[in-house]
Amino acid sequence: LEEKLIRILVKKDYSVFDEDPKFKAAWERTHKKKFYFLEDEQRKNERAKVRMVGLTIETRPDWSFERHIDRMLALGATRVELGVQTVFNFIYERVKRGHTIEDVVRATQLLKDAGLKINYHMMPGLPGSNFERDLRAFQIIFEDSRFRPDMLKIYPTLVTEDTILYKWYKEGKYRPYTTEEAVRLLVEVYKIIPKWVRVMRIQRDIPVPLIAAGVKHSNLGQLVFNELIKRGIRPREIRFREVGHVMQKFGVHPEVEHVKLLREDYEASEGREIFLSFEDVKNDILIGFLRLRIPSEKAHRKEINCCPSAIVRELHVYGPLVPIGGKPKYEWQHRGYGRELLAEAERIAREGFDVKKMLVISGVGVREYYRKFGYRKDGPYVSKRLDKGYADFEKSGEFDAHLNT
Numbered sequence: 001l002e003e004k005l006i007r008i009l010v011k012k013d014y015s016v017f018d019e020d021p022k023f024k025a026a027w028e029r030t031h032k033k034k035f036y037f038l039e040d041e042q043r044k045n046e047r048a049k050v051r052m053v054g055l056t057i058e059t060r061p062d063w064s065f066e067r068h069i070d071r072m073l074a075l076g077a078t079r080v081e082l083g084v085q086t087v088f089n090f091i092y093e094r095v096k097r098g099h100t101i102e103d104v105v106r107a108t109q110l111l112k113d114a115g116l117k118i119n120y121h122m123m124p125g126l127p128g129s130n131f132e133r134d135l136r137a138f139q140i141i142f143e144d145s146r147f148r149p150d151m152l153k154i155y156p157t158l159v160t161e162d163t164i165l166y167k168w169y170k171e172g173k174y175r176p177y178t179t180e181e182a183v184r185l186l187v188e189v190y191k192i193i194p195k196w197v198r199v200m201r202i203q204r205d206i207p208v209p210l211i212a213a214g215v216k217h218s219n220l221g222q223l224v225f226n227e228l229i230k231r232g233i234r235p236r237e238i239r240f241r242e243v244g245h246v247m248q249k250f251g252v253h254p255e256v257e258h259v260k261l262l263r264e265d266y267e268a269s270e271g272r273e274i275f276l277s278f279e280d281v282k283n284d285i286l287i288g289f290l291r292l293r294i295p296s297e298k299a300h301r302k303e304i305n306c307c308p309s310a311i312v313r314e315l316h317v318y319g320p321l322v323p324i325g326g327k328p329k330y331e332w333q334h335r336g337y338g339r340e341l342l343a344e345a346e347r348i349a350r351e352g353f354d355v356k357k358m359l360v361i362s363g364v365g366v367r368e369y370y371r372k373f374g375y376r377k378d379g380p381y382v383s384k385r386l387d388k389g390y391a392d393f394e395k396s397g398e399f400d401a402h403l404n405t
Helices: 021-031 038-045 066-075 089-094 101-113 131-143 164-170 179-192 220-230 243-250 337-353 364-371 389-395
Strands: 004-010 051-059 079-085 117-122 151-154 198-202 259-268 271-280 285-294 309-317 357-360 376-378 381-385
Touching: 038 364, 051 066, 051 364, 066 101, 079 101, 079 151, 101 117, 101 271, 117 131, 131 179, 179 220, 198 220, 243 285, 259 337, 271 337, 285 337, 309 337, 337 357, 364 381
Parallel strands: 004 051, 051 079, 079 117, 117 151, 151 198, 309 357
Antiparallel strands: 259 271, 271 285, 285 309, 357 381, 376 381
């Protein structure tokens, strides 16, 4: 039985602000007992045998504003997947999407400023788009600082029966991408993916008999990978370079003596992102990384806007699962990379941005890990003071002291 568990809750046309029986059911399956009060269950899970290390909520951009985010955080969410699909309003109107690109921009900023990781769902091949426009959409979300997601899921548009799209397809008004066209597009997309973005998935698992037109290969991601290798293209994307995939696909193991700490800064949603990573620079292998955010002035959570703050949105060290308290299989595992990434993030925040308070958004089952480094529960986060002067700052009355216990 795995001791580290990630749950994904799919939210369609209703809000996480409402009482959620699916969340309760998922929690009861994890713990094999009845769910009672959320806060009590979360507290138990911090030291449980099976720990919830991540909770993902899939929803819409226009259901990802302040009150929705507050509810997500209360549930223990650490990642939000947004159905963005494209960046063009005229396409949203054509497919009756029901939200605008301005909603995407607003939701992205609010989510990042609350410390949540963001995964965009992109859907190339929608009515009104084409190869050039779809490629431009990806360029925009990587280059335009209003977007810049942490992760992507890419689902080329498929046609199924009994839909408006099927009607347009039969009338000759719409044609989706073929497999070959989708591969060609995604190869071009991979060329421009920044090193701080991870592609989580390509192509939906829809039974082929249900697909009237479009990509009918469920292994589209593998076809793209094969084409990249064939052309000698080595993307900077996270998944392509992470240690487990490199070991499995190329048979190359990281060399400890070549592992270096690297840093890349970029602007995003009116804040600053610092991407720290441990990489084998000789073999181009990613061992682990940390996402540090200096939030914008629009951060709405009192734990964050109370004083000069920074927040760790993600800390991840790759490798085969090691049971809690177990011994690592490889020499590069459990060498303190996570601890060093966190320490470097604290140093950068303190010395580079005069931050007084560091917060971390962590899965409920990971809070115990951060307690070892002086972090304490702070609302839905854990936080710590970064310098001795913080105590005086706290007493100054310039911010609302809260839950830092």
